[in-house]
Amino acid sequence: MKLQDSATSLSEVHQSIDTTTTRHKSRWRRALAFFGPAYLVSVGYMDPGNWATDLAGGSKYGYTLIWVLLMSNLMALLLQSLSARLGIVRGRDLAQANRETYPAPVNFMLYILAEIAIAATDLAEVLGMAIGIQLLTGLPLMWGVSLTVLDTFLLLLLQRYGIRKMEAFIIALVAIVGISFLVQLLLAKPQMSEVVQGFVPSLPDDTALYIAIGIIGATVMPHNLYLHSALVQTRKIKKTESGIKRALKINFLDTAVALNLAFFVNAAILILAASVFFKSGYTEIADLHEAHRMLEPLLGGKLAPILFAVALIAAGQSSTVTGTLAGQIVMEGYLRLRINPWLRRLLTRLVAIIPALIVIMVAGEEKIGELLVFSQVLLSLQLGFAIIPLIHFVSDKHTMGSFAIKPIVKIAAWLISSVLVYLNVRMVWSEASGFISEGRSVWVDIIIVMTGLAFLTLLVITVIYPFLSRYRQKGSARMHPDKVTLGSLEAPDYKRIAMALDFSKFDERIIAHALAQGRPDTEYLLIHIVESASARYFGKEAADFETQKDQEQLDTYLSLLASKNIRAKGLLGYRHRAKEIARLVKEEQADLLVLGGHGHSGIKDWLYGETVNQVRHKVHIPVLVVA
Incomplete structure (x- = not known):
């Protein structure tokens, strides 16, 4: 875990895909670099949390509510295009922009709500995948829910191959x-x-x-707005007016195609x-288990229910990857704090x-549907924020310049926002009034009411504060930074340079780089850690064969350096x-x-302990990593 100094979003893949290159003659190939x-x-718009409402609408009213899906899709298209615009023009994701605008207490509350929304999204994905497996x-x-933890390792693997491979997987x-x-559909x-x-x-x-x-309420997912504003920054674009216009145009096309698939x-x-259900008279199908069970007798084969389960697993799995990325964006943007992606996941x-x-252990599997509904309620609470x-x-011309949205788009956006929030x-x-009407506990009712008032207060602040505040984060959205000075750039004078050696072929390079940083009066500290079984247990009291040989090797290094008139000291650790x-x-x-970075990655990092990362978080001096 560490504080994030970089101002870039998803810094490990920031601008990792170059769309400015002209080596591809085809305009289509250059345009396709933006797609992804x-x-x-889009996977957030087809995750398991949306399936119940779609099943309920189709089984009870037939095709009548398809227009609602289309309307909600158009709303999502506008909002996602605005999110992409923020990332492309300002080079900020939504979390970073919030941090630069709102006061610290408000930002902390927005961060907590964003984390709750991501956890609620992941809950729906866990349940969807577990039901699909079942x-x-x-x-x-219960076993299906437990197995979903394994996708943590899948995410780690995907991130090792870069954003393009992850996009291909999704x-x-x-x-x-x-x-x-x-x-x-062909079968139906x-x-x-x-x-x-x-x-x-029409509404019957x-x-x-x-x-x-x-x-409509389950369509636009809060974490997707954070996610999109960061993902578009994985593309390196020309920071000119024409370059930004081109990026906005192609990303809008990318968004339109992807959301139409959703x-x-x-x-x-x-x-x-x-x-299948409405036409057969089954008008109350809203549960995933029930829908799966009814497909086989109504369609006369096992293929449809199998495909239904496979699609449910794929939808849940794809959503887990994007949910983790959104969590990373939110944490780094609001707190400027970064933790290992696998730990975050x-x-x-x-x-x-x-x-x-x-819930499964206490109430049984039949209560899972209610838990799924509860996750959607949590998402609904966060959407307006x-x-x-x-x-x-x-909409802010001070930070967006000529790329601020037009009045007609602004009116449409505020109208959509008002409808969705309402x-x-x-x-x-x-949901809350129904719970209160049951009269279970006065104190619980008071907590619900107070929480509701707090949410409304925070909602009013998020609306009003940007209008009232004169605060602007100078330079946060400019295409070119203010002039900076680098000072005198005096070379540091290192008096004592430590180097961690493992007595391998890399030692020579580590020593050479360490000597290059020093001066004639510099003293060098040669450190080696003994890792034999007895040394791990007895520490410096160990006198085993490996400890003796390590000391001999260290003395050999010191003797060679002394022959070159280089002052050095040997240190064994345990x-x-x-x-x-x-x-x-x-x-x-x-x-x-000075440390050696020997190219370990993935599982080897865990086996060898990720020494470089751990050490640099424990010391407060410059660390030179020699690859």
Whole structure:
């Protein structure tokens, strides 16, 4: 864990894909370099949390509510394009922009809400994947939930191969979901004339309105707005007016294509429910288990239910990857704090798994549906706190310049924001009032009311503060930074240079680089950590064969350096490699440390302890890593 000094979002892949190169003659190949971020975002619009509302709408009202899906997709298209605009023009993700604008207490609350939203999203994905595994294999739901922790290692593997490979993996999962439902639709054989009629707006009754609210409220995911504003920055673009315009244009096209794929998946779920369940008189199908069970007898084969389960697993798995990236963006943007991606993923996944396991053990599998609904309510609470600041930022001419959104777009954005916030507040109010009406506890009712008032207060602050505040983060959105001075650039004078040696072929390079940093009066500290079994247990009291040989090797190095009139001192450490190196460096008051980075990665990092990373977090002097 460390504080993030860099101002870039997702710094390890920031501008890692160069779209400015002209070596490809084809305009299409240059344009395709932009494609990818929106597909990672689109999985949030087809995650397992959306399936229940689509199934409920299709089974109860047939094709009538398809127009609601289309309307919510258009809303999402506008908001995601605004998120991409923020990242492309200002070079800031939404979390960073919030940090630069709102006061610290407000930012802390926005951070907590964003983390809750990401945990709620992950909860829906855990449940979706576990249900998919159960439907496909018959494995108990508790075991399925427990197995989802393993995707932590999948994410680690993907991140080792870069953002482009990760995008390809997500696109492959989206394709699996899309193809699965396409085959199911071919088996269901819906009447296309009736499907087209579903695009005509109509609401048969109040229940249809409630389901429509659920569809719209579950469509736009808060974490996607943070995610998109960061992912577009993985593309290196020309920071000229024409270059930014081109990037905005192509990213809008990328977003439109990706979200239309998400619309196809959601519409396919609704159409499948309408053509299979509604037509057969089963108008109350909203549970994933029940939908899966009814597909085989109604469609007359096992292929459809198998594809349904496979699509559910793929949708859940694809969403977990993007949820982790969003968590990294939120933590680094608000707190400027970075932790290892695998640890971040593991913590997020455990926060999702533990409530699911508790509910299964205490209340049984039949309560999982209620837990899934609860996760969507948590998401609804956070939505306004992501949309409102976003609209403020992209409307601000002081920071966006000529790329600030036009008045007509601004009006549409605020209108959409108002509708979404109202619908989500209404849904949350409905859930809360229903809970209060049960009269379980006065204190619980008071807590719910006070929490609601706090949320409304924070919502008002996020709306009003940017209008009232005169604060602007100077230079935060300029295409070129202010003039800076580098000072006199005097070379440091290192008096005591420490070097960590492992008695391998890399030692010569480490010593050579250390000597290059020193001066004639510099003293060099040669450190080696003994890692034999007895040395780990007895420490410096150990006198085993390995300790003796290590001392002899160290003395040989010291003798060779002395023959060159170089002052050096040898130090042996024991037990934990990183801790011992840091301790010896501090005790000897070294002012530079030279380490060897031997190219370990992935599993080898865990096996060998990630010495470099651990040491540099424990010392407060410059560290030179020799590859």
